[in-house]
Amino acid sequence: MKYELYYWPQIQGRGEFVRLALEECGAEYVDVAREPSAGGIEAMLRLLGEHSAGHRPFAPPFLRAGELLIGQTANILDFLGARHSLAPTSEAGRRWTLQLQLTLSDLVDEVHDTHHPIAGSLYYEDQKPEAERRAGDFVHQRLPKFLDYFEQVLQHNTAGAAHLVGERLSYADLSLFQLVAGLQYAYPHALGRLAATHTRVMALHEAVKARPRIRAYLVSPRRVPFNQKGIFRRYPELDPP
Numbered sequence: 544m545k546y547e548l549y550y551w552p553q554i555q556g557r558g559e560f561v562r563l564a565l566e567e568c569g570a571e572y573v574d575v576a577r578e579p580s581a582g583g584i585e586a587m588l589r590l591l592g593e594h595s596a597g598h599r600p601f602a603p604p605f606l607r608a609g610e611l612l613i614g615q616t617a618n619i620l621d622f623l624g625a626r627h628s629l630a631p632t633s634e635a636g637r638r639w640t641l642q643l644q645l646t647l648s649d650l651v652d653e654v655h656d657t658h659h660p661i662a663g664s665l666y667y668e669d670q671k672p673e674a675e676r677r678a679g680d681f682v683h684q685r686l687p688k689f690l691d692y693f694e695q696v697l698q699h700n701t702a703g704a705a706h707l708v709g710e711r712l713s714y715a716d717l718s719l720f721q722l723v724a725g726l727q728y729a730y731p732h733a734l735g736r737l738a739a740t741h742t743r744v745m746a747l748h749e750a751v752k753a754r755p756r757i758r759a760y761l762v763s764p765r766r767v768p769f770n771q772k773g774i775f776r777r778y779p780e781l782d783p784p
């Protein structure tokens with residue numbers, strides 16, 4: 544079955560967590576909003592605007608899988624994880640993987656809020672002083688706290704030190720890879736200071752990056768480059784050396 548992924552065409556954003564899972568498992572999919580022949584952005588907006596549809600998603604990303612239309616990044620990954628062996632089969636294992644993903648989603652929200660602490664509808668330039676205060680707290684308090692947590696999860700996973708869950712790759716590993724990649728782009732100084740004390744997180748990032756399908760994807764035109772419209776943005780004033 545060919546999946547349909549719906550996400551904003553110009554950014555990696557939250558859609559990237561789904562793209563990475565689809566790419567790693569070699570699933571057939573179409574990135575609808577980036578593909579005019581599949582309906583393009585209009586097809587996505589149409590689905591978002593179908594007010595009479597009972598299970599309409601609130602925001603992208605969402606995934607069509609046959610009859611199912613699934614929204615919320617972590618929910619989509621939970622679905623794909625079960626279908627494509629990107630999560631354990633046990634109930635405990637699935638919940639743990641989803642729990643890690645939801646924690647990663649919280650971190651994604653906090654990264655976003657460093658450049659848009661007041662409102663997503665305002666320009667960054669309209670909330671710069673607040674962004675600098677928020678980014679200061681993020682860099683010194685929140686990011687170390689999140690990275691400490693994932694480092695400890697890796698350390699205590701005796702089944703497979705290079706994975707967050709058990710002894711096999713899961714979608715949570717792919718998502719932690721993406722988090723580190725985004726931070727390398729947006730917060731290179733902050734991440735640089737933390738890298739030496741978070742060696743397991745950094746090693747996981749390298750290991751995922753080297754996986755054959757991920758490596759091929761990262762250099763393909765399907766990977767949207769990081770840019771100043773996405774969640775991870777490079778504003779040097781928010782990340783002083």
Ligand SMILES: N[C@@H](CCC(=O)N[C@@H](CS)C(=O)NCC(=O)O)C(=O)O
Pocket residue numbers: 556557558602603604614615616617648
């Ligand atoms: N919790 C949702 C958040 C979805 C979300 O915020 N999507 C953004 C793009 S990354 C969006 O288009 N939001 C529109 C809105 O919130 O009005 C998820 O993880 O999928």
